[in-house]
Amino acid sequence: MDTQHDNALAHALAAIPGPVPPSGVIHIVIPHTNRFTVVGNHLAQHAGLSLVAIGIGVHIQSLPAGSEISIKTLAARFPEGEVKIASALRELEAHGYLRRTRVRLAKGRVATRTVFCNQPGAVLRGGVVPGAPGAPVVGAAVRNPAPAPARVTEPARVTEPEPTLVTEPARVPEHIRVREPEPTAVAGARPAPIRLPAPTAPKQPRRPLPHPHALTPERRQAASALLADLRRHAVELVLSEEAVEELVPGVAAWLERDATTDAIRHALTADLPKPLRHPARLLRHRLTALLPPPLPGVHDLTAPRRAPVTPFQTCDGCERAFRSHEPGHCRDCRAPYGEAA
Template identity: 80%
Template structure:
């Protein structure tokens, strides 16, 4: 089977002037008459930009002014992910091709303004010349300026002679009318005041001694509860209040050492909280535990006249029968 040849490509290669190189790329130059974009070799052959950055730069140059070129818009247009596109945009910013600034609009809105320059070097030269001269500052160029370098890409070179590049100044943020600051409601709940440590009615020497010994002995049951002398003196009234309410030492020890957090950073604070929040009520007295006395119940009686039941302490007649007898009398 013979090898197929593309006759049109063969004739196009034959029309290339000059000697044909034995290897490498060959250019078939067809002049554009519409829908083309001029791209300089300084961008197309940039030695430091990645291929993704060069491609995005060429794509942005081909778009009309006002087109969205953010990360979301480029991700929806191309198969590259947000990470690659964001990295490419940062490369273009670092080399002066792209500038993104945040401007404040009316009614408190904020937008991102993107300015693309097809010749960053020409902008720098234009700014330097403007500083040396007394000419007025240039205005912001809102349309893309398609100005090729002296050696443009062969596939995108029109026959028209481009105009001289104009410097593109940095965009000025849009000012808005001053508004009073808006105070947003706080999302955090107000801090509750710390409850005071309970105190007994009378801190006797016996209660003080028992409470101090119980606090100092806690580290034998939980090694995390190592208290200083100052902390023991501070917590003594709380333990004395428990002892005054007839709480046993075992009950107090279980309440203070059960389910300790890991790690325990502030043992004195934890004991203070538990002594305050878990304080039991005083034991009720004997009279408080006695069964309530029931009110006396009036017994039922049978009426001697109509034999109906009625409540009364003495037998006799009901109310209706008594009324009849009184009327008859």
């Protein structure tokens, strides 16, 4: 039986210019006139992407803007499952071809905006800025797209395009960043409420330093000596003469309330923060916040006297109990016996 020969294939191979390779794939290139998509070799031959990710990337690039490319839509279109398709989309997103962001639409609804960039490397190098006049149009597949701009036939005269999202797998320079488009308001819909920042509590004014009722020379001298001596007990508490003069009334107020010098020194030097940058401010705060109350007097410490209580008596007539300082009859029995109230 003779071997069949495909004459059409033989004629096509004969029309290939140049020598035919002895092994491997042989390309028969026929120019496309319609329904074709230009795909870069950086995607078709990407070394870091799986074959599923490359195929899904080519499929997404061939779709018109506004096409649905969710995981469920792709799983219904291809035999691969949702898990494999989701993994392929994450690969494209990791290498800068795909970007998915959450945007808030009118009436508070949230939608996923998906952007596909056919040359993420050119965006990072600054050679191509998507959306700029004369630049190639980046096909964007958006789940809830805004109205697409009119097709432009002459690159020289381009109307102002809508903002296009730029995929950012790494930090993109400021001069090529493109702002995301704001959600288009729906006609007749109520505008989204404006969220104002939460009001902050007003700052409380600083409490004044306590002053004694009478700043006697003795108290002034004792307070000044105590403040100047603090650096012997804590090396951080080195005060200037001006700071000592300012804090003298506060220490004098403590002395007026019968606080001992040891108690004042302990309150001012205990548990100092590390490092201490403003010793005078710390001492002012402690003298104000830890001011003890005045000592109570002797009469304030005595127990209050209880009011005298009238004892109970037993009525001599009806033997009921009643309160009285002297024995006798109750109120009901006084009339028959002629006793006074």
